[in-house]
Amino acid sequence: MRVIVLVKQVPDMERVKFDTEKGVIDRKSAGTEINPFDLNALETALQIGEKTNSEIIVLSMGPHSAEQSIRDAIARGAHKGILLNDKKFGGSDVKATSVTICAGIKKIGNFDLIIAGMQSVDGDTGQVGAEIAQILKIPHISFVEKLNEFDCNSLTVTSNIWEGIYLKKVKLPALITVTKDINIPRLPSFKNKMLARKAEVTVWGYDDLEEHLEESQLGFKGSPTKVKKIVIPKTAHREGKMWREDYSHAVDNLIEVFKCRKILEV
Amino acid sequence: MNIEVINKMKEIAGEDWVLSDLSQMAGYLYDETEPTIRPKANEDCIVVKPQNALEISEIIKYANEKSISVVPRGGGTGLSGAAIPLTPSIIISLERLNNTIEIDEENLMVTVDCGVTLAALIEKIDKHESLFLPVHSGDDGAQIGGLVVENAGGVRAVKHGIVRNHVKGLEVVLPTGEIVQMGGKLLKNNMGYDLMHLMIGSEGTLGIVTKVIFKLYSKMSNTMTLIASFDNNKDAASVVPRILQQGITPLAAEYLDKINIEKISEHTGLKWPLQDGNAFLIFILDGESEDELFGKSERIAEACESYNALECVIAESSKEQRAILEFRSKVYPAFCDELVETLDIAVAPSLIPDIIDDLTEIAKKYNTITPICGHVGDGNIHNMILRVNGEKPPYFEEIKLEMLQTAMKYGGTVTAEHGTGKIKKKYMGLQYSDREIEIMKGIKRVFDPHNILCPGNIFDN
Numbered sequence: 261m262r263v264i265v266l267v268k269q270v271p272d273m274e275r276v277k278f279d280t281e282k283g284v285i286d287r288k289s290a291g292t293e294i295n296p297f298d299l300n301a302l303e304t305a306l307q308i309g310e311k312t313n314s315e316i317i318v319l320s321m322g323p324h325s326a327e328q329s330i331r332d333a334i335a336r337g338a339h340k341g342i343l344l345n346d347k348k349f350g351g352s353d354v355k356a357t358s359v360t361i362c363a364g365i366k367k368i369g370n371f372d373l374i375i376a377g378m379q380s381v382d383g384d385t386g387q388v389g390a391e392i393a394q395i396l397k398i399p400h401i402s403f404v405e406k407l408n409e410f411d412c413n414s415l416t417v418t419s420n421i422w423e424g425i426y427l428k429k430v431k432l433p434a435l436i437t438v439t440k441d442i443n444i445p446r447l448p449s450f451k452n453k454m455l456a457r458k459a460e461v462t463v464w465g466y467d468d469l470e471e472h473l474e475e476s477q478l479g480f481k482g483s484p485t486k487v488k489k490i491v492i493p494k495t496a497h498r499e500g501k502m503w504r505e506d507y508s509h510a511v512d513n514l515i516e517v518f519k520c521r522k523i524l525e526v
Numbered sequence: 527m528n529i530e531v532i533n534k535m536k537e538i539a540g541e542d543w544v545l546s547d548l549s550q551m552a553g554y555l556y557d558e559t560e561p562t563i564r565p566k567a568n569e570d571c572i573v574v575k576p577q578n579a580l581e582i583s584e585i586i587k588y589a590n591e592k593s594i595s596v597v598p599r600g601g602g603t604g605l606s607g608a609a610i611p612l613t614p615s616i617i618i619s620l621e622r623l624n625n626t627i628e629i630d631e632e633n634l635m636v637t638v639d640c641g642v643t644l645a646a647l648i649e650k651i652d653k654h655e656s657l658f659l660p661v662h663s664g665d666d667g668a669q670i671g672g673l674v675v676e677n678a679g680g681v682r683a684v685k686h687g688i689v690r691n692h693v694k695g696l697e698v699v700l701p702t703g704e705i706v707q708m709g710g711k712l713l714k715n716n717m718g719y720d721l722m723h724l725m726i727g728s729e730g731t732l733g734i735v736t737k738v739i740f741k742l743y744s745k746m747s748n749t750m751t752l753i754a755s756f757d758n759n760k761d762a763a764s765v766v767p768r769i770l771q772q773g774i775t776p777l778a779a780e781y782l783d784k785i786n787i788e789k790i791s792e793h794t795g796l797k798w799p800l801q802d803g804n805a806f807l808i809f810i811l812d813g814e815s816e817d818e819l820f821g822k823s824e825r826i827a828e829a830c831e832s833y834n835a836l837e838c839v840i841a842e843s844s845k846e847q848r849a850i851l852e853f854r855s856k857v858y859p860a861f862c863d864e865l866v867e868t869l870d871i872a873v874a875p876s877l878i879p880d881i882i883d884d885l886t887e888i889a890k891k892y893n894t895i896t897p898i899c900g901h902v903g904d905g906n907i908h909n910m911i912l913r914v915n916g917e918k919p920p921y922f923e924e925i926k927l928e929m930l931q932t933a934m935k936y937g938g939t940v941t942a943e944h945g946t947g948k949i950k951k952k953y954m955g956l957q958y959s960d961r962e963i964e965i966m967k968g969i970k971r972v973f974d975p976h977n978i979l980c981p982g983n984i985f986d987n
Contacts, residue, residue, distance in 0.1 A: 274844040291748070293843040332842070447799045447839040447846065450752065450827045454820070 261314040261412050261432075263305045264365060265338065266376040266389070268295040269322050269329040273381050278492045294329045297377025299336075299445035300438045305375050306337045307443065308410055314372075315339050319364050321349060321357060327461045335448035335456035342368065346465035348475065353483035354383075358391035363472035364464060365396065372412070374435040378403050389437035400435040401428050405442050527572040527614065531594065535574040535616065538584045543622070545573040554617050557604040558665075562866045562918045564607050565948055570614040571597075577622045579697060579705050579736040586734070587703035589616055589978050596701075596978050598734045600672025601643060603665040605868070606947025608676070608729045612982040620671055623736055629654060633711050634742045635694060640671025640735050651742070658745035660686040660777060662851075671735040677727030679943035681778040681854065682810065684770075684903035686743060688943075690726045695739035698725055701732070701974035711739060724969070729945050730980040732973045746812035749777075750819045751847040754830040754838040755803025759783060759886070759898070762805035763879040765833040766902045769809075770875065772829070774822050778810040779903030781878075786857055786899050793860035796853050803836050807902070808850060857899050857908070866911045866918045867926065867949075871933040872942030875905040884932045885909050892925050906942040930956055946984045954985070 275290035294302075302318070309316045318333040320326050321344040330341030344364045352360060365371060374393070379386035386402075393400030406418035408427065416429045417436060430436075448456070466473065476482060503510035518524035527546055535544045545551050548569055555567035576582050589596045595615040602609060611617060623641035627650045630636065636659065638647055645666035651659050661673065662682045672678075674696065679688045686692070695709035708722035709715060725732055756762040759781075766779050784804045791798055800806065809826055813819045827838045841847045858868065873881050882898060885907075889896035894914070900907030911925060919925075930940050930953055940946075940953045954963055967985055970977070981987050 272844050274848075293845075296843075296845060444797045447753075447841050450823060450838040450840045453840050454824065457820070 261308075261312045261372045262368075262370055263309060263314050263316050263373045263375060264368060264371050265298070265302050265305045265316060265318050265333065266361065266374065266392075267298045267302065267318050267320045267329055267333055268377075268380045268382075269293070269320065269326040270295045270380055270382045278490070292325060292328065294332055295377050295380045295382075297379060297381070297438065297440060299377075300440055300442050301375040301377045302333055302336060302338065303443045303445040304404075304407060304436075304438050305373075306446070307407065308373070309337075312410070312412055317342065317368060319361065319368070320344065321352075321361055321364070324463075327463075330461045331456045331459050332448070332453075334459045335453040336446060337448075337452075340462070341459070342462045342464060344465075344469070345463050346478075348466045348478045351480035351483060352478065353485035353487075354385050354387045354391060355484060356478055356482035358388050358395060359477045359482060360469070360473065361388070362392055362395045363469040365392070366472045367464065367469060372432045373415070374398075374433075376435070376437045378437045378439050386437075389435060393435040396435070398433050398435055399430050400437070401430055402437045403439055404436045405439045407442065527570055531592070531616070532572055534588055535572055535585065538581050538588070539574050539576045543575040543577070551617070554599060554602070554619060555610065557602045557607065557609040559605055559607040559610070559947075559949060560862070560865050560867055562913065563949055565610055565612060567610045568613055568615065571611050571617050572615075573617045573619055575619045575622050579623075579699050582618060582699045582734055582736060583703045583705050585616060585618060586699055586701065586978070590702065590976050593976060594978065595981050596734075597980055598671070598730050600640070600669030601665070601667045603668040604672065604676060604947065605944040606676075606729070606941070606949045608945060608947040608980065608983050609672075610948060612948070618734065620669060620734075620736075623671075624669075626737070629657065629742070630711065631657070634744075635711050635739050636742055637695075637737060637739050638670045639737055640669060640674075642670050644668045644670065644673060654745075656745050657742045659692065659740055659742055661689060661692065662778075670738050674726055674735050674738050675728055675730050676945050677943075679901065679904065679906065681780055681851070681901060683901060684779050685775045685777045685812075688904075690723065692740045693722065693726055693738060694741050695737075696722050696725055696735050697737035698733040698735050701976075701979040705736075709739070727945070729947060729983045731970055731983050733979070746814060748814070748816050748819050749810065749812045749847060750823055751841040751850050752809040752811070752823055752826055752838060753800060753841075753850065754807045754809075754827070754835045755800045756805045756807070756830075756833065756835055757803065759805040759882050760879050761833040761835070762807050763882050763902060765829050765835075766807065766878065767876045768833070769826055769829050770903065772825060774811075774825060776809045776811045776822075776826075776903065778808065778901070780808040780810075780854055780900070781902040781907070782806045782808070782854065782857070782899045783897060785895060785897040786860075789897070790853060790856045790860045794853075794856050796849070796856070798853060799839050799841075799850070800837055808854060810847070810851070854899075861897065861910055861912075864912050866913055866922055868908050868910050868944075869926070869929055870906060870908050870941050870943045871929070871938055872904065872906040873933060873936040873938035875903065877936045877938075878902050878905060878907065881932060881936055881938070882907065884935075885929055888925060888928050888932065892919075892921050894919070894925075896929075904942070905938075927953075948982055951984055951986065 272290040316338045318338040318341040376389040404417045409416040419426045554573045595613045597611045597615045598618045620641040623639040626639040628637045660682045662680045896909045898909045
C-alpha cells in the first residue's frame with residue numbers, strides 16, 4: 261500500500277509577527293515548522309503504515325526551505341519526500357495549489373490513500389484536500405477525528421462536521437483530512453533526526469510535471485483568488501466602570517450596554 | 527480586627543481597598559503549602575491593598591506604633607507557609623502594585639512593580655525581539671516581589687542561575703517604614719554590606735519589596751528540547767554532571783521518574799512522548815544557530831547513550847517544546863491530593879545519584895514510595911512524602927527527618943527553593959550552628975526592632 265501525506269511548511273505561529281500597517285505576515289520574524297495539522301496527518305499515515313507495511317511518501321509544495329519540513333517528516337518515520345518547487349508555482353491560490361499538487365500525485369502514481377491536515381495554520385482555507393480529491397476524482401472525507409478501522413481496501417473513520425459526528429467508510433483509493441484530535445504526533449528520535457538532516461529530497465519543477473499540467477494553470481495565472489490585504493483584528497480589552505449609591509442608574513446603564521451588545525433582548 | 531485599625535487602613539488605602547469580613551478575606555489567609563502540614567491561619571486579620579510604596583510605608587509606621595503584625599502577600603503561590611498569618615495581622619496584598627514594566631534596552635535591564643505576575647512580565651519581555659528573562663518558577667501566577675523575597679528557582683536555572691542571580695536593584699519598605707533603594711542598574715557595587723542580597727530570600731521578614739530591577743539576557747534565536755529515557759535512576763542522574771563537565775550548559779536539565787510520568791498522564795490526559803524507561807531527563811538548550819544546537823544535542827545524546835539511555839527524542843517547534851515543559855510543570859497538581867509534603871533538598875550535582883538511592887531506600891524502609899523529580903542540573907530534587915489512606919501517615923515526622931538528615935550527610939540543604947517559612951524552621955538547627963542562628967536573629971532585630979513583619983517565619987518569635 262502507498263500512502264501520500266501532504267505537508268506544508270508554515271511559519272511558527274507562536275513566534276511570527278504581523279506587520280499591521282502593511283497588512284502582511286513578516287515570515288522572517290519566526291522559524292518555520294510543519295503545519296501542525298499535517299503532523300497529525302503524518303502520524304495517521306505512520307500508524308496505518310506500521311500495520312499494513314505501507315510506503316509513506318511526503319509531498320510538499322513550496323520554496324527550497326520546505327525541504328527542511330520534508331526532512332523533519334522523514335525523521336518522524338516517512339520513507340521518502342518530494343518537493344514541488346518552481347518559480348512558476350509562486351503566487352498560487354487554493355485552486356492552482358491543488359492542481360499542482362495533483363500533478364505531483366499523478367507523477368508518483370499508484371497511490372492508495374492521501375492524507376492531509378484539515379487546514380494550514382497560515383492560510384486557514386481548509387479547501388486544498390477536498391479540491392485535490394475532486395480533481396483526482398476519488399472519494400474524500402474531511403475533518404476525520406478518529407481512525408476506527410482500516411485495511412488495504414478501505415477505511416472506516418469518524419468525522420466531525422458542523423457539530424455532527426459521522427461514521428463513514430470509504431473504499432480506497434481515497435483522500436482524508438484529519439483534525440488535531442485524531443492523535444498526538446510522535447517526536448522524532450534524535451538518531452533519525454540526524455540521519456534525516458542528510459536525507460535526499462526529490463525536487464520536481466514544472467518541467468518534471470509538464471505531462472500533467474498546463475502553464476496557464478500555475479501560479480498567479482492560474483489563481484482566480486487575489487489576496488489584497490491581511491487585516492489583523494484589534495485585541496479586545498476589558499473595560500470596567502464603578503457606580504456608587506446611584507444603583508438604579510447603574511442598572512439602566514447595564515441594560516443599555518447589554519442591549520447594545522445584543523446580550524439582552526428587552 | 528479592631529475598628530480603629532480598619533478605619534486607619536481605609537484612611538490610608540481608600541475604602542474600596544480594605545477587606546475586614548472573613549468571607550472576603552478567606553482567600554488571603556493561606557498560600558499553596560500542603561493543607562496537611564500548614565499551620566492554622568489566625569482569622570483576626572484585615573486585608574489592605576495599597577497602591578504604592580508610600581501607602582505601604584504609612585501602614586508599616588502605624589503597625590509599629592500599635593504593635594500589630596504585618597504579613598505582605600504576593601500571588602500566594604509559596605510552599606513554606608510564609609504568607610500565613612499566625613497572629614492578628616494586617617495582610618498587605620501587593621496586587622495593585624502592578625503598573626510598571628519598564629524595559630531598558632541600553633542597559634539590558636527591566637524595572638518591575640512587585641505585584642506584576644511572572645506571566646505578565648514574561649509576556650511583555652517575549653514581545654521583545656532580542657531580550658530574555660530566564661525565570662520559570664513553575665507557577666506563572668507568582669508575583670515578582672514574592673519571587674525575590676523567596677529567591678525562587680525552578681527550571682531554566684542551570685545556565686543563568688536562580689532569581690538571586692538576576693536581581694540588580696530593589697526598592698524596599700523597611701519594617702520601620704523607611705523606603706530605601708538597594709543596588710540599582712549597576713554591574714559593580716562594593717560600597718558597604720550588600721543589603722540587597724540579604725533582602726533576597728528573606729521571606730518577608732526584613733522588608734517589603736515594592737520594585738525590582740532584573741538583569742535581562744540576549745534571546746537566542748534557536749531552542750531545542752531533548753528527552754532521554756533510562757532503565758534506572760542511577761544512570762539518568764549520573765550522566766548530567768558528565769554533560770556539564772563537557773562545557774555544555776543547557777537552560778534546564780530536569781529529572782522525572784516513571785511514577786511521576788504515569789501520575790501526570792493519568793491526571794491530565796497528556797501523553798508523554800516516550801514509552802519505555804523508568805527515569806527520564808529533559809534538556810532544554812538555546813543557541814545562536816541550529817547547527818550549534820545540533821552539535822550540542824549530539825554530544826548530550828552520546829553521553830546519554832554511554833550511560834545506557836534507552837531512547838532519545840528531540841522537539842524543535844515551539845508547540846512541541848512547550849508541551850514537554852507543560853507536562854513537567856504538572857507534577858505538583860497531579861500529586862497535590864495525595865501529598866503530605868514535597869521536600870526540596872539540594873546537594874552538589876555530582877551527589878544526586880547517591881541521594882536518590884538513599885531516599886528511595888528510606889522510603890522502602892517505611893513501606894512506601896517517594897516519587898522524585900527535580901532540577902538535577904542544579905543538584906536540587908523534589909521528593910514526595912505521600913499520604914496513606916488520605917491521611918498524614920504516623921511516620922511522617924520520622925521519615926522527613928531521616929530524609930533531611932541524609933541531605934545533611936552529603937553537605938546539602940534542607941530547602942533549595944521553597945524557603946524556610948513556617949514549615950521548615952524547626953530544622954534550622956540541622957543545617958546551622960547556634961551561633962549562626964543567633965546572628966540571623968540579630969539581623970532580624972536590627973531591621974525589625976518590634977518584630978512586626980512576618981513574625982514566625984524562619985524562627986519562632
